Amino acid sequence: MAERNITIVEEFILLGFSDLPNLQGFLFGIFLFIYMSILFGNGLIIILTKVSPALQTPMYFFLGNFSFLEICYTSVIVPRMLSDLWTQKRNITLLACATQLCFFVILGCTEFLLLSVMAYDRYVAICRPLYYPIIMNQRVCTQLVTGSWISGIPVMLGQTYQVFSLPFCHSNKLNHFCCDILPLMMVACGNTSVLEILIYGGAVLYIMLPFILIIRSYFKIIATIVKLPSAIGRFKAFSTCSSHLTVVILFYGSAIIGYSRPKSKISGTDKVLSLFYTIVTPMFNPIIYSLRNKDVIDALRKLLPKSFGSANNK
Template identity: 70%
Template sequence: MGEQNLTIVEEFVIQGFYDLPNLQDLLFGIFTVVYMSILMGNGLIITIIKTDPALHTPMYFFLGNFSFLEICYTSVILPRMLMNFWTQNRNISLIACAVQLCFLLILGATECFLLAVMAYDRYVAICKPLYYPVIMNQKVCIQVVVGSWICGIPVQIGQTCQIFSLPFCGSNKLNNIFCDVLPLLKLACGDTSVNELFVYAGALLFVTVPFVLIIWSYVNIIATILNLPVGMGRTKAFSTCSSHLIVVALFFGSAIITYLRPKSMHSPGIDKVLSLFYTIVTPMFNPLIYGLRNKDVIAALKKILSKLI
């Protein structure tokens, strides 16, 4: 066999929005505002839940954890993206890329399971209201939240190690807005079919299984609500579920399309847009969805503002 001259990749260049050179300053401003709104909005939700005793219930305990998760999730991506816009230096070392990918995978798995836990909480509250205080007691709530945070850690660390054990040679241009699994596999040398199989298996485990549990919960919830007499708590039951359903649709919709659609249907432009949805758009709209549509949160916010004034 003849020798081949291959350049071993020591760092990646995150392409991001390089194809829009005239909009770099505008994009920096937009994403700065987006990041600040995510921090302030989700931080406000956490503060309201912590300070108002009326919100010390399982539903708002899960919401507070979810808001904290959203802050962590976007903080893995947006600060580096903003730095890239500011310095015009899009280079990232292999180690930094691996760390970013690992945290994204772990936090993404946590978000999937936490959304499933929140759906189950609504299922118990609506379908088994008499047993709700027993089933969703404080100990159980803490256990399921801790489980949501840690259950994906060993698998996702293994997934990251497996991807970065591949040789990267040739092009180092990562055509995405952050280090993600599928764009990295495109840059790997040799056969990556086994790695792609593990990616799909991971997506089935951490995306599809929680999504199926959410669907099961809401099928039972809707059936229970429709069996209620007209006007007897139907509106309140639907309102407590609608906010969660919107977040589920935004996050799972974009994640499922990204990771589970056929390889032939992938394109860099669409992948970037979908990545924005499940990493940035959902965390940005989370405070608006849960805050403006929730009377309890609005009432608690008014109490805080009245005390400050």
């Protein structure tokens, strides 16, 4: 009887925000605006870190990579979500769902790792300033960024394979706006113990360990800043890492709250929290780094007159 109840699922239906039928057009407009803001804001950061001589430092090298990561991360989710809202066709094939999940978790791991690398960069700059050019040379920076991008691939590929090796027998409807591990596990049947071990192991390795490294770095940064004799020096030292700290709080805060809630079912609150760390925080990142960073503002001021000047000459 149990085997007869297991049906072969060839596609899923992403319910998304279908429980708000009267707001589909409004949500499409909001998410389109957010996505365009992410592309424009993070794209501008990438351009500034490439063309501005004042931003040719390890800190802005990491920031440019982080902005590119944010564009990739949101592009895995938002275009599909916009298509679902516009066409009201919410079905997604098994292969497309697996592909989305795979890129989603890999890029999510990269984000956690890159945030810890950026915290380490600030630690070296503030706590060991004399050795900063030696420790954070171009080769080391490239290796840290490359490691952040590729180190999560094997484990996340394994998790994706384990998820889609499970039979799906409860339903083919996913109460989410994207293919994520939790909603897929809710419609899966069979033994999920191996997958759960992989998930917990991956969370410790790619979420908790980077978080511990970030906390450790900022403990040492704060201890060093407090010992500085000049108030101006303390303010300048803290301002160099305040943007990164703000992003860490927003991203980790929403992700931890979202994944630590009871998971008997996915509610509207869970989906809003997922939206926050998947698309809202990437939208705010360029604003945070621009408003809190004098170097970025100065580079933007220098770039804009050149752009307008070249446009007028044409």
